[in-house]
Amino acid sequence: MQPFPSKRAPAFADIPDDKWSDWRWQLSHRLNSIEDFEQILTLTESEHQALCQVGLFRVDITPYFASLIDPENPLDPIRKQILPTAAEILPFTGEMEDSLSEDAHSPVPGLVHRYPDRVLMLVTTQCASYCRYCTRSRIVGDPTQSFSSKDFEAQLDYLRRTPQVRDVLLSGGDPLTLAPKVLERLLTALREIPHIEIIRIGSRVPVFMPQRVTDELCELLQRFHPLWLNIHVNHPNEITAELADACDKLTRAGIPLGNQSVLLAGVNDDPAIQRRLVHNLVRLRVRPYYLYQCDLVQGAGHFRTPIGKGIEIIESLLGHTSGFAVPTYVVDAPGGGGKIPLTPNYILSYSDQKVVLRNYEGFITTYYEPTEYQPIDPSLTAPFKGEILEPGQSGVAGLLAGDAMSLKPAGFDQVHQRGGEPHRLRDRTEKWVPRGIGDGKSADNEA
Numbered sequence: 526m527q528p529f530p531s532k533r534a535p536a537f538a539d540i541p542d543d544k545w546s547d548w549r550w551q552l553s554h555r556l557n558s559i560e561d562f563e564q565i566l567t568l569t570e571s572e573h574q575a576l577c578q579v580g581l582f583r584v585d586i587t588p589y590f591a592s593l594i595d596p597e598n599p600l601d602p603i604r605k606q607i608l609p610t611a612a613e614i615l616p617f618t619g620e621m622e623d624s625l626s627e628d629a630h631s632p633v634p635g636l637v638h639r640y641p642d643r644v645l646m647l648v649t650t651q652c653a654s655y656c657r658y659c660t661r662s663r664i665v666g667d668p669t670q671s672f673s674s675k676d677f678e679a680q681l682d683y684l685r686r687t688p689q690v691r692d693v694l695l696s697g698g699d700p701l702t703l704a705p706k707v708l709e710r711l712l713t714a715l716r717e718i719p720h721i722e723i724i725r726i727g728s729r730v731p732v733f734m735p736q737r738v739t740d741e742l743c744e745l746l747q748r749f750h751p752l753w754l755n756i757h758v759n760h761p762n763e764i765t766a767e768l769a770d771a772c773d774k775l776t777r778a779g780i781p782l783g784n785q786s787v788l789l790a791g792v793n794d795d796p797a798i799q800r801r802l803v804h805n806l807v808r809l810r811v812r813p814y815y816l817y818q819c820d821l822v823q824g825a826g827h828f829r830t831p832i833g834k835g836i837e838i839i840e841s842l843l844g845h846t847s848g849f850a851v852p853t854y855v856v857d858a859p860g861g862g863g864k865i866p867l868t869p870n871y872i873l874s875y876s877d878q879k880v881v882l883r884n885y886e887g888f889i890t891t892y893y894e895p896t897e898y899q900p901i902d903p904s905l906t907a908p909f910k911g912e913i914l915e916p917g918q919s920g921v922a923g924l925l926a927g928d929a930m931s932l933k934p935a936g937f938d939q940v941h942q943r944g945g946e947p948h949r950l951r952d953r954t955e956k957w958v959p960r961g962i963g964d965g966k967s968a969d970n971e972a
Protein backbone atom coordinates (compact mmCIF):
# COMPACT_ATOMS: atom_id res chain seq x y z
CA MET A 526 0.00 0.00 0.00
CA GLN A 527 1.14 3.51 -0.79
CA PRO A 528 2.40 5.17 2.43
CA PHE A 529 0.94 8.55 3.41
CA PRO A 530 3.23 11.52 2.72
CA SER A 531 4.84 13.87 5.22
CA LYS A 532 5.62 17.41 4.07
CA ARG A 533 7.38 20.50 5.28
CA ALA A 534 7.62 23.73 3.30
CA PRO A 535 11.26 24.71 2.50
CA ALA A 536 10.81 27.85 4.64
CA PHE A 537 10.56 25.58 7.72
CA ALA A 538 13.43 23.24 6.78
CA ASP A 539 15.67 24.57 9.55
CA ILE A 540 13.16 24.19 12.36
CA PRO A 541 14.43 21.44 14.71
CA ASP A 542 12.22 18.31 14.64
CA ASP A 543 11.34 18.55 18.32
CA LYS A 544 9.90 22.04 17.74
CA TRP A 545 8.11 21.06 14.51
CA SER A 546 6.40 18.14 16.24
CA ASP A 547 5.42 20.24 19.27
CA TRP A 548 1.85 21.52 18.96
CA ARG A 549 2.68 24.58 21.06
CA TRP A 550 5.29 25.60 18.48
CA GLN A 551 2.79 24.99 15.66
CA LEU A 552 0.15 27.09 17.43
CA SER A 553 2.44 30.01 18.21
CA HIS A 554 3.95 30.09 14.71
CA ARG A 555 0.74 30.20 12.73
CA LEU A 556 0.79 32.13 9.46
CA ASN A 557 -1.58 35.07 9.19
CA SER A 558 0.08 38.02 7.45
CA ILE A 559 1.03 38.77 3.86
CA GLU A 560 4.71 38.53 4.90
CA ASP A 561 4.13 35.10 6.49
CA PHE A 562 2.48 33.69 3.39
CA GLU A 563 5.03 35.13 1.01
CA GLN A 564 7.63 32.95 2.71
CA ILE A 565 5.95 29.84 1.39
CA LEU A 566 4.09 30.84 -1.81
CA THR A 567 3.32 33.68 -4.21
CA LEU A 568 0.03 35.31 -3.29
CA THR A 569 -2.45 35.91 -6.09
CA GLU A 570 -3.85 39.40 -6.63
CA SER A 571 -7.16 38.21 -5.18
CA GLU A 572 -5.57 36.72 -2.05
CA HIS A 573 -3.49 39.85 -1.55
CA GLN A 574 -6.56 42.04 -1.81
CA ALA A 575 -8.46 39.89 0.72
CA LEU A 576 -5.61 39.89 3.23
CA CYS A 577 -5.57 43.72 3.14
CA GLN A 578 -9.28 43.89 3.91
CA VAL A 579 -10.24 45.07 7.39
CA GLY A 580 -12.90 43.06 9.18
CA LEU A 581 -11.99 39.87 7.32
CA PHE A 582 -12.88 36.59 9.06
CA ARG A 583 -9.81 35.54 11.01
CA VAL A 584 -6.89 34.01 9.13
CA ASP A 585 -4.49 31.67 10.95
CA ILE A 586 -2.82 28.57 9.53
CA THR A 587 -0.45 26.17 11.26
CA PRO A 588 2.94 25.77 9.53
CA TYR A 589 2.19 22.03 9.30
CA PHE A 590 -1.06 22.53 7.37
CA ALA A 591 0.32 25.37 5.22
CA SER A 592 3.11 22.99 4.17
CA LEU A 593 0.54 20.74 2.48
CA ILE A 594 -0.18 23.46 -0.12
CA ASP A 595 1.46 23.08 -3.51
CA PRO A 596 3.02 26.58 -3.73
CA GLU A 597 3.01 26.50 -7.54
CA ASN A 598 -0.72 25.93 -7.79
CA PRO A 599 -3.08 28.87 -7.09
CA LEU A 600 -6.00 26.40 -7.34
CA ASP A 601 -4.57 24.03 -4.71
CA PRO A 602 -7.48 22.46 -2.77
CA ILE A 603 -5.90 23.07 0.63
CA ARG A 604 -5.00 26.65 -0.20
CA LYS A 605 -8.62 27.35 -1.19
CA GLN A 606 -9.92 26.13 2.17
CA ILE A 607 -7.76 28.39 4.31
CA LEU A 608 -6.44 31.36 2.31
CA PRO A 609 -9.02 34.12 1.77
CA THR A 610 -9.66 35.50 -1.71
CA ALA A 611 -11.54 38.56 -2.91
CA ALA A 612 -14.55 36.28 -3.58
CA GLU A 613 -15.06 36.17 0.18
CA ILE A 614 -15.71 39.90 0.32
CA LEU A 615 -18.27 39.97 -2.52
CA PRO A 616 -21.89 39.65 -1.48
CA PHE A 617 -23.75 36.64 -2.90
CA THR A 618 -27.51 36.37 -2.85
CA GLY A 619 -29.13 34.49 -0.03
CA GLU A 620 -26.21 34.36 2.35
CA MET A 621 -26.84 34.85 6.03
CA GLU A 622 -24.77 35.48 9.12
CA ASP A 623 -26.45 32.71 11.14
CA SER A 624 -27.78 30.58 8.29
CA LEU A 625 -28.87 27.68 10.51
CA SER A 626 -30.65 29.95 13.02
CA GLU A 627 -28.58 28.41 15.77
CA ASP A 628 -28.91 31.46 17.96
CA ALA A 629 -32.71 31.14 17.88
CA HIS A 630 -32.41 27.52 19.07
CA SER A 631 -30.14 28.36 21.99
CA PRO A 632 -31.80 28.04 25.40
CA VAL A 633 -28.54 29.33 26.95
CA PRO A 634 -25.55 30.90 25.18
CA GLY A 635 -23.51 28.32 23.28
CA LEU A 636 -26.00 25.47 23.59
CA VAL A 637 -28.04 24.57 20.50
CA HIS A 638 -30.95 22.23 21.23
CA ARG A 639 -32.59 21.41 17.92
CA TYR A 640 -33.15 17.65 18.15
CA PRO A 641 -35.06 15.84 20.88
CA ASP A 642 -32.31 13.73 22.43
CA ARG A 643 -29.05 15.52 21.68
CA VAL A 644 -27.50 18.95 21.92
CA LEU A 645 -24.69 20.86 20.32
CA MET A 646 -22.49 22.55 22.90
CA LEU A 647 -20.23 25.33 21.67
CA VAL A 648 -17.35 25.41 24.12
CA THR A 649 -14.82 27.73 22.52
CA THR A 650 -14.51 30.22 19.66
CA GLN A 651 -10.90 29.26 18.89
CA CYS A 652 -9.56 26.87 16.24
CA ALA A 653 -6.09 25.67 15.26
CA SER A 654 -6.64 27.19 11.79
CA TYR A 655 -9.71 28.81 10.23
CA CYS A 656 -11.78 27.39 7.36
CA ARG A 657 -12.92 30.09 4.93
CA TYR A 658 -16.40 28.55 4.67
CA CYS A 659 -16.93 28.35 8.45
CA THR A 660 -20.62 27.98 9.36
CA ARG A 661 -19.98 29.81 12.61
CA SER A 662 -17.79 32.64 11.33
CA ARG A 663 -20.21 34.95 13.19
CA ILE A 664 -18.73 33.81 16.52
CA VAL A 665 -15.59 31.84 15.71
CA GLY A 666 -12.11 33.37 15.73
CA ASP A 667 -12.89 36.35 17.94
CA PRO A 668 -10.83 35.88 21.12
CA THR A 669 -12.93 38.48 22.95
CA GLN A 670 -16.08 36.40 22.40
CA SER A 671 -15.05 33.17 24.08
CA PHE A 672 -17.10 31.26 26.63
CA SER A 673 -16.53 31.86 30.32
CA SER A 674 -16.86 29.38 33.17
CA LYS A 675 -20.16 31.10 33.92
CA ASP A 676 -21.38 30.21 30.41
CA PHE A 677 -20.25 26.59 30.92
CA GLU A 678 -22.10 26.49 34.22
CA ALA A 679 -25.31 27.73 32.55
CA GLN A 680 -24.91 25.14 29.77
CA LEU A 681 -24.31 22.33 32.28
CA ASP A 682 -27.21 23.51 34.37
CA TYR A 683 -29.55 23.28 31.36
CA LEU A 684 -28.28 19.77 30.64
CA ARG A 685 -28.79 18.65 34.26
CA ARG A 686 -32.44 19.65 34.13
CA THR A 687 -33.11 18.32 30.61
CA PRO A 688 -33.27 14.52 30.92
CA GLN A 689 -34.17 13.94 27.25
CA VAL A 690 -30.57 14.74 26.33
CA ARG A 691 -28.58 11.51 26.04
CA ASP A 692 -25.93 12.73 23.57
CA VAL A 693 -23.83 15.88 23.88
CA LEU A 694 -21.80 17.08 20.94
CA LEU A 695 -18.92 19.39 21.84
CA SER A 696 -18.00 21.81 19.11
CA GLY A 697 -17.16 25.47 18.71
CA GLY A 698 -14.61 26.55 17.64
CA ASP A 699 -12.56 23.48 18.27
CA PRO A 700 -12.88 21.78 21.68
CA LEU A 701 -9.40 20.25 21.36
CA THR A 702 -7.87 23.76 21.46
CA LEU A 703 -9.14 24.14 25.04
CA ALA A 704 -6.58 24.02 27.82
CA PRO A 705 -6.43 20.38 29.02
CA LYS A 706 -7.59 21.39 32.51
CA VAL A 707 -10.65 23.16 31.11
CA LEU A 708 -11.49 20.24 28.83
CA GLU A 709 -11.07 17.82 31.72
CA ARG A 710 -13.35 19.86 33.99
CA LEU A 711 -15.98 20.04 31.29
CA LEU A 712 -15.89 16.31 30.50
CA THR A 713 -15.96 15.46 34.20
CA ALA A 714 -19.01 17.65 34.74
CA LEU A 715 -20.79 16.09 31.75
CA ARG A 716 -20.02 12.55 32.95
CA GLU A 717 -21.57 13.38 36.32
CA ILE A 718 -24.95 13.87 34.62
CA PRO A 719 -26.57 10.41 34.73
CA HIS A 720 -28.80 10.74 31.65
CA ILE A 721 -25.92 11.70 29.34
CA GLU A 722 -24.97 8.47 27.63
CA ILE A 723 -22.50 9.59 24.98
CA ILE A 724 -20.16 12.50 24.52
CA ARG A 725 -19.03 13.49 21.04
CA ILE A 726 -16.32 15.90 20.00
CA GLY A 727 -16.17 17.59 16.61
CA SER A 728 -12.58 18.64 15.93
CA ARG A 729 -10.31 19.58 13.06
CA VAL A 730 -7.26 19.65 15.36
CA PRO A 731 -6.05 16.20 14.19
CA VAL A 732 -6.07 17.60 10.64
CA PHE A 733 -4.66 21.10 11.24
CA MET A 734 -2.29 20.13 14.03
CA PRO A 735 -1.94 16.35 14.45
CA GLN A 736 0.95 17.00 16.88
CA ARG A 737 -1.73 17.92 19.45
CA VAL A 738 -2.89 14.30 19.61
CA THR A 739 -0.42 13.28 22.27
CA ASP A 740 -0.52 10.19 24.48
CA GLU A 741 -1.56 12.44 27.38
CA LEU A 742 -4.51 13.82 25.41
CA CYS A 743 -5.64 10.30 24.49
CA GLU A 744 -5.32 9.20 28.12
CA LEU A 745 -7.46 12.15 29.17
CA LEU A 746 -10.15 11.48 26.55
CA GLN A 747 -10.42 7.76 27.20
CA ARG A 748 -11.39 8.36 30.81
CA PHE A 749 -14.72 9.68 29.57
CA HIS A 750 -15.95 6.79 27.42
CA PRO A 751 -18.20 6.27 25.57
CA LEU A 752 -16.62 9.19 23.71
CA TRP A 753 -16.82 9.55 19.93
CA LEU A 754 -14.83 11.92 17.77
CA ASN A 755 -15.55 13.34 14.33
CA ILE A 756 -12.69 14.86 12.41
CA HIS A 757 -13.03 17.10 9.34
CA VAL A 758 -11.10 16.17 6.19
CA ASN A 759 -12.24 17.50 2.81
CA HIS A 760 -9.56 16.43 0.38
CA PRO A 761 -7.19 13.43 0.13
CA ASN A 762 -4.17 15.79 0.22
CA GLU A 763 -4.97 16.41 3.90
CA ILE A 764 -4.24 12.76 4.71
CA THR A 765 -0.61 12.58 5.81
CA ALA A 766 1.62 10.30 7.86
CA GLU A 767 1.08 12.70 10.80
CA LEU A 768 -2.73 12.50 10.55
CA ALA A 769 -2.50 8.71 10.22
CA ASP A 770 -0.44 8.60 13.41
CA ALA A 771 -2.91 10.83 15.28
CA CYS A 772 -5.87 8.68 14.17
CA ASP A 773 -4.02 5.53 15.18
CA LYS A 774 -3.47 6.92 18.70
CA LEU A 775 -7.11 7.93 19.00
CA THR A 776 -8.52 4.62 17.79
CA ARG A 777 -6.15 2.72 20.09
CA ALA A 778 -7.64 4.78 22.92
CA GLY A 779 -10.96 3.21 21.93
CA ILE A 780 -12.41 6.34 20.37
CA PRO A 781 -14.56 5.62 17.31
CA LEU A 782 -13.60 8.09 14.59
CA GLY A 783 -15.86 9.58 11.95
CA ASN A 784 -15.30 12.22 9.32
CA GLN A 785 -17.43 15.17 8.32
CA SER A 786 -16.65 16.79 4.97
CA VAL A 787 -18.11 19.86 3.39
CA LEU A 788 -18.82 19.73 -0.34
CA LEU A 789 -16.84 22.68 -1.72
CA ALA A 790 -16.67 23.97 -5.29
CA GLY A 791 -13.10 23.84 -6.55
CA VAL A 792 -11.97 21.68 -3.64
CA ASN A 793 -13.76 18.32 -3.63
CA ASP A 794 -16.79 18.59 -5.95
CA ASP A 795 -15.78 15.57 -7.97
CA PRO A 796 -16.58 11.84 -7.67
CA ALA A 797 -12.97 10.70 -8.21
CA ILE A 798 -11.63 13.04 -5.48
CA GLN A 799 -14.35 11.93 -3.06
CA ARG A 800 -13.62 8.31 -3.83
CA ARG A 801 -9.94 8.76 -3.05
CA LEU A 802 -10.87 10.68 0.10
CA VAL A 803 -13.18 8.02 1.53
CA HIS A 804 -10.80 5.20 0.63
CA ASN A 805 -7.93 6.88 2.43
CA LEU A 806 -10.14 7.69 5.41
CA VAL A 807 -11.17 4.07 5.92
CA ARG A 808 -7.50 3.10 5.73
CA LEU A 809 -7.08 5.31 8.81
CA ARG A 810 -10.08 3.51 10.40
CA VAL A 811 -12.08 6.71 10.07
CA ARG A 812 -15.67 6.13 8.96
CA PRO A 813 -17.02 8.79 6.56
CA TYR A 814 -20.06 10.14 8.47
CA TYR A 815 -21.52 13.20 6.75
CA LEU A 816 -20.90 15.04 3.50
CA TYR A 817 -22.42 18.48 4.09
CA GLN A 818 -23.89 20.75 1.49
CA CYS A 819 -22.09 24.10 2.00
CA ASP A 820 -24.21 26.38 4.20
CA LEU A 821 -25.58 29.72 3.04
CA VAL A 822 -23.12 31.52 5.22
CA GLN A 823 -21.76 34.99 4.47
CA GLY A 824 -18.47 34.95 2.61
CA ALA A 825 -18.79 31.33 1.43
CA GLY A 826 -21.01 31.78 -1.64
CA HIS A 827 -18.19 30.90 -4.04
CA PHE A 828 -17.88 27.45 -2.41
CA ARG A 829 -21.49 26.44 -3.05
CA THR A 830 -22.38 23.65 -5.47
CA PRO A 831 -25.76 22.56 -6.83
CA ILE A 832 -27.45 19.81 -4.77
CA GLY A 833 -27.24 17.57 -7.85
CA LYS A 834 -23.45 17.47 -7.48
CA GLY A 835 -23.73 15.95 -4.00
CA ILE A 836 -26.26 13.37 -5.20
CA GLU A 837 -24.01 12.51 -8.15
CA ILE A 838 -21.10 11.93 -5.76
CA ILE A 839 -23.14 9.68 -3.48
CA GLU A 840 -24.47 7.77 -6.48
CA SER A 841 -20.88 7.27 -7.68
CA LEU A 842 -20.02 5.68 -4.33
CA LEU A 843 -23.07 3.67 -3.26
CA GLY A 844 -22.71 0.09 -4.46
CA HIS A 845 -19.46 0.94 -6.23
CA THR A 846 -17.40 0.78 -3.05
CA SER A 847 -17.49 -0.50 0.57
CA GLY A 848 -20.76 0.45 2.23
CA PHE A 849 -19.03 1.90 5.28
CA ALA A 850 -16.95 4.21 3.06
CA VAL A 851 -20.06 6.12 1.94
CA PRO A 852 -21.04 9.16 3.98
CA THR A 853 -24.59 10.45 4.31
CA TYR A 854 -25.07 13.57 2.20
CA VAL A 855 -26.95 16.19 4.23
CA VAL A 856 -28.28 19.66 3.76
CA ASP A 857 -28.54 21.61 6.98
CA ALA A 858 -31.84 23.37 6.39
CA PRO A 859 -31.45 27.15 6.10
CA GLY A 860 -33.38 28.82 8.88
CA GLY A 861 -32.90 25.93 11.29
CA GLY A 862 -34.75 22.77 10.24
CA GLY A 863 -31.77 20.55 10.99
CA LYS A 864 -29.94 18.11 8.76
CA ILE A 865 -31.85 16.62 5.86
CA PRO A 866 -30.34 13.48 4.27
CA LEU A 867 -30.40 13.27 0.48
CA THR A 868 -29.82 10.10 -1.53
CA PRO A 869 -30.16 9.14 -5.16
CA ASN A 870 -33.57 7.65 -5.90
CA TYR A 871 -33.54 3.86 -6.15
CA ILE A 872 -37.33 3.43 -5.90
CA LEU A 873 -38.92 3.61 -9.36
CA SER A 874 -42.49 2.88 -8.31
CA TYR A 875 -44.28 1.86 -5.15
CA SER A 876 -47.69 0.26 -4.81
CA ASP A 877 -49.43 -1.96 -2.25
CA GLN A 878 -48.31 -5.12 -4.03
CA LYS A 879 -44.97 -4.31 -5.53
CA VAL A 880 -42.04 -1.99 -5.39
CA VAL A 881 -39.92 -1.44 -8.50
CA LEU A 882 -36.29 -0.73 -7.66
CA ARG A 883 -33.07 -0.11 -9.51
CA ASN A 884 -29.58 -1.02 -8.35
CA TYR A 885 -26.36 0.99 -8.63
CA GLU A 886 -25.76 -0.30 -12.17
CA GLY A 887 -29.25 0.62 -13.38
CA PHE A 888 -30.51 -2.97 -13.20
CA ILE A 889 -34.25 -2.95 -12.51
CA THR A 890 -35.92 -5.38 -10.14
CA THR A 891 -39.39 -5.89 -8.68
CA TYR A 892 -39.90 -6.64 -5.03
CA TYR A 893 -43.29 -8.17 -4.16
CA GLU A 894 -44.67 -7.03 -0.83
CA PRO A 895 -45.88 -9.68 1.64
CA THR A 896 -49.62 -10.33 1.43
CA GLU A 897 -49.87 -10.93 5.17
CA TYR A 898 -47.86 -8.76 7.52
CA GLN A 899 -48.25 -8.66 11.28
CA PRO A 900 -46.03 -5.92 12.76
CA ILE A 901 -44.37 -6.44 16.10
CA ASP A 902 -46.22 -5.37 19.24
CA PRO A 903 -43.31 -3.86 21.21
CA SER A 904 -45.31 -3.81 24.44
CA LEU A 905 -45.40 -7.64 24.42
CA THR A 906 -41.78 -8.14 23.50
CA ALA A 907 -38.52 -8.15 25.43
CA PRO A 908 -36.46 -6.10 26.17
CA PHE A 909 -39.07 -3.36 26.49
CA LYS A 910 -41.59 -5.52 28.35
CA GLY A 911 -41.90 -4.24 31.85
CA GLU A 912 -39.53 -1.38 31.26
CA ILE A 913 -40.35 1.44 33.59
CA LEU A 914 -39.79 4.95 32.38
CA GLU A 915 -40.14 8.09 34.36
CA PRO A 916 -42.56 10.65 32.93
CA GLY A 917 -40.74 12.76 30.38
CA GLN A 918 -38.17 10.09 29.68
CA SER A 919 -37.82 9.02 26.08
CA GLY A 920 -38.16 5.44 24.91
CA VAL A 921 -40.62 3.09 23.28
CA ALA A 922 -42.58 2.64 26.48
CA GLY A 923 -42.87 6.40 26.80
CA LEU A 924 -44.27 6.61 23.28
CA LEU A 925 -46.73 3.80 23.95
CA ALA A 926 -47.95 5.56 27.03
CA GLY A 927 -49.00 8.44 24.80
CA ASP A 928 -46.04 10.40 26.07
CA ALA A 929 -44.73 11.39 22.62
CA MET A 930 -44.66 15.05 23.49
CA SER A 931 -41.99 14.35 26.08
CA LEU A 932 -39.55 13.76 23.22
CA LYS A 933 -39.63 17.45 22.46
CA PRO A 934 -36.90 19.53 24.04
CA ALA A 935 -38.11 21.53 27.00
CA GLY A 936 -39.40 25.01 26.23
CA PHE A 937 -39.13 24.64 22.47
CA ASP A 938 -42.74 24.33 21.41
CA GLN A 939 -42.75 27.65 19.66
CA VAL A 940 -39.47 27.26 17.88
CA HIS A 941 -40.55 23.89 16.55
CA GLN A 942 -43.78 25.29 15.20
CA ARG A 943 -42.00 27.74 12.95
CA GLY A 944 -41.47 25.33 10.08
CA GLY A 945 -45.24 24.80 9.75
CA GLU A 946 -46.93 21.59 10.85
CA PRO A 947 -45.35 19.50 13.58
CA HIS A 948 -43.81 16.15 12.61
CA ARG A 949 -46.29 13.48 11.64
CA LEU A 950 -45.60 9.81 11.11
CA ARG A 951 -46.70 8.61 7.71
CA ASP A 952 -49.83 6.51 7.78
CA ARG A 953 -48.98 3.07 6.43
CA THR A 954 -52.12 3.05 4.32
CA GLU A 955 -51.25 6.35 2.70
CA LYS A 956 -50.21 6.02 -0.95
CA TRP A 957 -46.75 7.34 -1.58
CA VAL A 958 -46.20 8.86 -4.98
CA PRO A 959 -42.54 8.90 -5.98
CA ARG A 960 -41.22 12.02 -7.64
CA GLY A 961 -38.36 12.36 -10.08
CA ILE A 962 -38.26 8.69 -11.02
CA GLY A 963 -35.22 7.24 -12.75
CA ASP A 964 -32.15 8.82 -14.21
CA GLY A 965 -32.69 8.27 -17.94
CA LYS A 966 -29.94 5.64 -18.17
CA SER A 967 -32.09 2.89 -16.72
CA ALA A 968 -35.25 3.64 -18.74
CA ASP A 969 -34.26 1.22 -21.51
CA ASN A 970 -34.22 -1.73 -19.14
CA GLU A 971 -37.79 -1.17 -18.03
CA ALA A 972 -40.05 -4.06 -18.97
Ligand SMILES: *Cc1c(COP(=O)(O)O)cnc(C)c1O
Pocket residue numbers: 637638639640643644645694864
Ligand atom coordinates in the same frame (compact mmCIF):
# COMPACT_ATOMS: atom_id res chain seq x y z
C1 LIG B 1 -25.46 18.19 13.68
C2 LIG B 1 -26.12 18.54 14.92
C3 LIG B 1 -26.32 17.58 15.93
C4 LIG B 1 -25.89 16.14 15.77
O1 LIG B 1 -26.63 15.53 14.75
P1 LIG B 1 -26.38 14.03 14.32
O2 LIG B 1 -27.19 13.87 13.08
O3 LIG B 1 -26.86 13.18 15.45
O4 LIG B 1 -24.91 13.87 14.09
C5 LIG B 1 -26.97 17.98 17.07
N1 LIG B 1 -27.39 19.25 17.23
C6 LIG B 1 -27.22 20.18 16.29
C7 LIG B 1 -27.75 21.55 16.50
C8 LIG B 1 -26.57 19.87 15.10
O5 LIG B 1 -26.38 20.81 14.17
